[in-house]
Amino acid sequence: MESVQTLIVGAGVSGLATAAALPTDDYLVLEADREIGGYCKTVKRDGFVWDYSGHFFHFKHPDIEAWLRARMGDQEIRVVAKKTFIDVAGRTIDFPFQKNIHQLAQQDFIDCLYDLYFARTGGDAQAPETNFKDMLYRRFGRSIAEMFLIPYNEKLYACDLATLDRDAMGRFFPHADLTDIVRNMKAADNASYNSTFTYPAGGAIEYVKAIASAVAPSRIALDEALVSIDVDNHVAQTTKRSIQYGRIVSSAPFPRLAAMTGLPHDRDVFTWNKVLVFNLGFDRKGKRDVHWVYYPARDVTFYRIGYYDNIFDTDRLSLYVEVGFAKDAVVDVEATRLKVLADLKRVGVIDDHRLVAHHSVVMDPAYVHITQRSTAEHARVAAELRARDVHAIGRYGGWTYCSIEDNIVEARALAAGFGR
Numbered sequence: 001m002e003s004v005q006t007l008i009v010g011a012g013v014s015g016l017a018t019a020a021a022l023p024t025d026d027y028l029v030l031e032a033d034r035e036i037g038g039y040c041k042t043v044k045r046d047g048f049v050w051d052y053s054g055h056f057f058h059f060k061h062p063d064i065e066a067w068l069r070a071r072m073g074d075q076e077i078r079v080v081a082k083k084t085f086i087d088v089a090g091r092t093i094d095f096p097f098q099k100n101i102h103q104l105a106q107q108d109f110i111d112c113l114y115d116l117y118f119a120r121t122g123g124d125a126q127a128p129e130t131n132f133k134d135m136l137y138r139r140f141g142r143s144i145a146e147m148f149l150i151p152y153n154e155k156l157y158a159c160d161l162a163t164l165d166r167d168a169m170g171r172f173f174p175h176a177d178l179t180d181i182v183r184n185m186k187a188a189d190n191a192s193y194n195s196t197f198t199y200p201a202g203g204a205i206e207y208v209k210a211i212a213s214a215v216a217p218s219r220i221a222l223d224e225a226l227v228s229i230d231v232d233n234h235v236a237q238t239t240k241r242s243i244q245y246g247r248i249v250s251s252a253p254f255p256r257l258a259a260m261t262g263l264p265h266d267r268d269v270f271t272w273n274k275v276l277v278f279n280l281g282f283d284r285k286g287k288r289d290v291h292w293v294y295y296p297a298r299d300v301t302f303y304r305i306g307y308y309d310n311i312f313d314t315d316r317l318s319l320y321v322e323v324g325f326a327k328d329a330v331v332d333v334e335a336t337r338l339k340v341l342a343d344l345k346r347v348g349v350i351d352d353h354r355l356v357a358h359h360s361v362v363m364d365p366a367y368v369h370i371t372q373r374s375t376a377e378h379a380r381v382a383a384e385l386r387a388r389d390v391h392a393i394g395r396y397g398g399w400t401y402c403s404i405e406d407n408i409v410e411a412r413a414l415a416a417g418f419g420r
């Protein structure tokens with residue numbers, strides 16, 4: 001039987017960043033797909049460049065960004081100041097909603113400000129926030145919650161927000177205190193965790209290729225999936241062979257990894273949404289000066305759209321459109337595409353534009369539902385797996401909400417630990 005010290009599952013950002021950081025080359029990366037990249041793949045069609053979904057990058061660690069750039073040759077990397085809006089019943093306001101309520105119609109503005117003020121200063125303002133939905137009501141008041149935060153997040157997560165933890169979105173949730181909100185009415189400061197972003201001319205895959213350049217191609221096995229793991233004897237079964245391993249580092253979705261090991265776990269606590277992404281290329285330009293727009297209205301199919309053409313400065317409208325589904329929902333791609341095109345027309349994104357190219361992908365899982373039960377069960381089972389030399393990493397191995405930079409940081413820290 002073949003043997004390897006480190007068996008890595010998945011050639012996405014996490015798996016490749018782990019391989020690139022290992023102290024020895026005694027490793028093998030297994031990838032079920034025919035290509036590397038995971039969710040950071042890029043599709044090129046009829047002159048359009050699209051990702052699996054809008055993937056834009058904001059690095060907090062200059063050393064990581066420099067390491068990537070040094071491996072990207074003469075690839076042009078655009079640095080873009082984000083222009084992001086919300087469509088509130090046909091009226092466009094700046095993102096984030098809670099800091100721009102003064103841009104709403106007057107009565108909506110009064111309702112939002114009034115409810116916000118009394119949510120923050122009322123009798124039960126100090127009461128603990130019990131879940132994500134409760135947090136939205138308590139911090140922002142009924143009107144902000146019901147005009148944007150709740151309908152938008154319900155469309156995205158495709159679940160009852162009361163089942164999610166207060167911190168389900170972690171640092172990605174744009175919090176704002178009362179002072180920020182009032183100050184923003186006169187001096188706009190809509191900076192968020194990603195107020196500028198970088199984007200390679202060749203799409204998100206260019207960052208993946210940069211990481212892969214530090215990995216030996218002969219140590220990546222494409223089109224070969226891990227099927228089961230005998231954790232007691234350290235033997236992995238793939239779709240093609242059995243492999244004796246020293247340790248496993250897996251970026252596969254956690255519930256699937258747990259099932260592959262046969263360890264007892266409560267699989268029902270792990271829930272998630274699916275996102276159907278349409279990439280749509282049209283024959284001519286659409287709106288300018290906008291990168292992405294959020295749509296909270298329940299009668300609009302999509303929750304967000306993004307304009308690649310305004311990032312690339314190109315002359316044909318190139319959109320990604322995201323539609324959220326519950327994990328067990330049946331996704332009818334064709335029917336949804338027709339609804340999306342009708343809704344794009346209705347909300348004024350296209351008029352007589354002609355669709356000249358399109359692509360779609362279902363990201364499943366896309367956003368995991370972070371709940372107290374899933375967090376506790378993940379921690380318990382991941383510790384048991386670690387004790388048996390199986391390490392779960394990445395957005396889906398960690399069952400979390402994170403960026404590709406977080407994936408690289410985590411992979412490097414894990415690999416460094418193996419070197420000690």
Ligand SMILES: Cc1cc2nc3c(=O)[nH]c(=O)nc-3n(C[C@H](O)[C@H](O)[C@H](O)COP(=O)(O)OP(=O)(O)OC[C@H]3O[C@@H](n4cnc5c(N)ncnc54)[C@H](O)[C@@H]3O)c2cc1C
Pocket residue numbers: 009010011012013014015030031032033036037038039040053054055056057058224225226227251252253275363365366367393394395396397402403404405407
């Ligand atoms: C809608 C959406 C938008 C996003 N936007 C951004 C963004 O703008 N900026 C940003 O930084 N991040 C963004 N992200 C997050 C980013 O996509 C992830 O952090 C990153 O791609 C995760 O990489 P990964 O390697 O951990 O997992 P993945 O990309 O999921 O890779 C895992 C790999 O494992 C393989 N695999 C799974 N099971 C097996 C098996 N049994 N055997 C072998 N191989 C297997 C899969 O085929 C896959 O290639 C977004 C995510 C989503 C869902």
